[in-house]
Amino acid sequence: MSIIKVENLTKIYGDFFALNNVSFSVEQGEIFGFLGPNGAGKTTTIMILITLLKPSKGRAFVAGYDVVKEPSKVRANIGYVSQDITVDDYLTGRENLKFQAHLYNLNNENKRIEEILNLVDLSDRADEPVALYSAGMKRRLDIACGLINTPKVLFLDEPTLGLDAQTKRRIWDYIKRLKNELGITIFLTTHYMEEADILCNRVAIIDRGEIKALDKPSILKGHIGDEVINLKLEYLSEAFMDSLKKLQGIKEVKFHDTLCSIKAKGAEGLIPKIFELASIHKVKVESLSSKKPTLEDVFLAYTGRGLRDILSDKEKGKIFGKRMRRFRY
Ligand SMILES: Nc1ncnc2c1ncn2[C@@H]1O[C@H](COP(=O)(O)OP(=O)(O)OP(=O)(O)O)[C@@H](O)[C@H]1O
Numbered sequence: 001m002s003i004i005k006v007e008n009l010t011k012i013y014g015d016f017f018a019l020n021n022v023s024f025s026v027e028q029g030e031i032f033g034f035l036g037p038n039g040a041g042k043t044t045t046i047m048i049l050i051t052l053l054k055p056s057k058g059r060a061f062v063a064g065y066d067v068v069k070e071p072s073k074v075r076a077n078i079g080y081v082s083q084d085i086t087v088d089d090y091l092t093g094r095e096n097l098k099f100q101a102h103l104y105n106l107n108n109e110n111k112r113i114e115e116i117l118n119l120v121d122l123s124d125r126a127d128e129p130v131a132l133y134s135a136g137m138k139r140r141l142d143i144a145c146g147l148i149n150t151p152k153v154l155f156l157d158e159p160t161l162g163l164d165a166q167t168k169r170r171i172w173d174y175i176k177r178l179k180n181e182l183g184i185t186i187f188l189t190t191h192y193m194e195e196a197d198i199l200c201n202r203v204a205i206i207d208r209g210e211i212k213a214l215d216k217p218s219i220l221k222g223h224i225g226d227e228v229i230n231l232k233l234e235y236l237s238e239a240f241m242d243s244l245k246k247l248q249g250i251k252e253v254k255f256h257d258t259l260c261s262i263k264a265k266g267a268e269g270l271i272p273k274i275f276e277l278a279s280i281h282k283v284k285v286e287s288l289s290s291k292k293p294t295l296e297d298v299f300l301a302y303t304g305r306g307l308r309d310i311l312s313d314k315e316k317g318k319i320f321g322k323r324m325r326r327f328r329y
């Protein structure tokens with residue numbers, strides 16, 4: 001059963017399409033990921049689904065309710081964890097959760113708070129001020145706040161942005177627990193390919209307000225081929241390039257200066273054949289690496305741009321911006 005259904009969703013600012021005709025559905029109990037670079041439209045989609053932003057066109061249903069016509073029913077069924085950390089540094093972990101519980105008018109809040117603290121492994125630090133927490137602990141408390149009303153769907157906007165690799169992995173474990181132990185459907189946005197790959201049952205690749213591809217990570221990667229082979233040559237040879245393209249099993253050959261990227265499918269023993277051709281054409285191969293396709297390759301194939309290239313500087317700016325905001329306290 002689809003717990004989220006989105007039909008031709010469009011958001012226009014002036015003449016700019018932040019979202020352009022986006023359609024997808026999310027099944028109950030799955031972890032569904034929106035993977036895309038800065039400005040792709042990830043937060044815009046979440047804001048519409050959690051009823052904080054009105055679409056310009058199109059419709060969306062969450063837990064069976066129309067996000068425009070029945071916003072309070074949608075809100076009763078969802079939890080939301082924003083892209084920025086929102087827990088209060090001056091309160092303890094437990095006080096933050098109590099505050100959330102009061103906003104929802106919950107009865108029996110102490111029991112619920114104990115359960116959630118346990119779930120995110122913060123019980124033993126619950127009575128310390130959040131100012132003393134690490135970034136990963138704050139993020140876990142943020143997620144805990146999103147769970148206070150026992151939501152059917154949890155929206156996580158970039159849940160691991162700016163965290164180190166080890167902390168990221170721990171957060172992934174908690175997210176998996178929410179799905180496996182509580183059966184919560186999770187809609188998350190990310191621009192980390194590894195996160196989308198490891199965590200999500202299905203991933204939509206979004207760029208410039210449009211969904212470019214949507215499927216299980218393994219199927220998306222399967223479209224690229226079995227292998228991506230990268231060669232660094234001493235110099236470029238047209239004849240070598242043409243002969244490579246004719247090899248059986250090679251799907252695509254792309255050159256950039258003396259770098260050559262080959263996508264291959266069902267090509268047993270391809271590497272010796274590449275060396276053989278290089279020798280015939282007297283081309284020196286300076287280095288060769290071969291890897292299974294990643295979601296980065298998928299992103300590149302569908303958008304013509306590398307996700308890492310697009311992100312590098314902007315991401316640094318965003319993390320810096322976030323720190324600056326914290327210093328203002
Ligand atoms: N209120 C607004 N007015 C004009 N443009 C906006 C507004 N809000 C968002 N946008 C634009 O819409 C586009 C999508 O923004 P959105 O925040 O959804 O991106 P995102 O995928 O979440 O990016 P990030 O990874 O940086 O969080 C961006 O180009 C953004 O500048």
Ligand SMILES: [Mg+2]
Nearest residue numbers: 042043044083
């Ligand atoms: Mg965003």
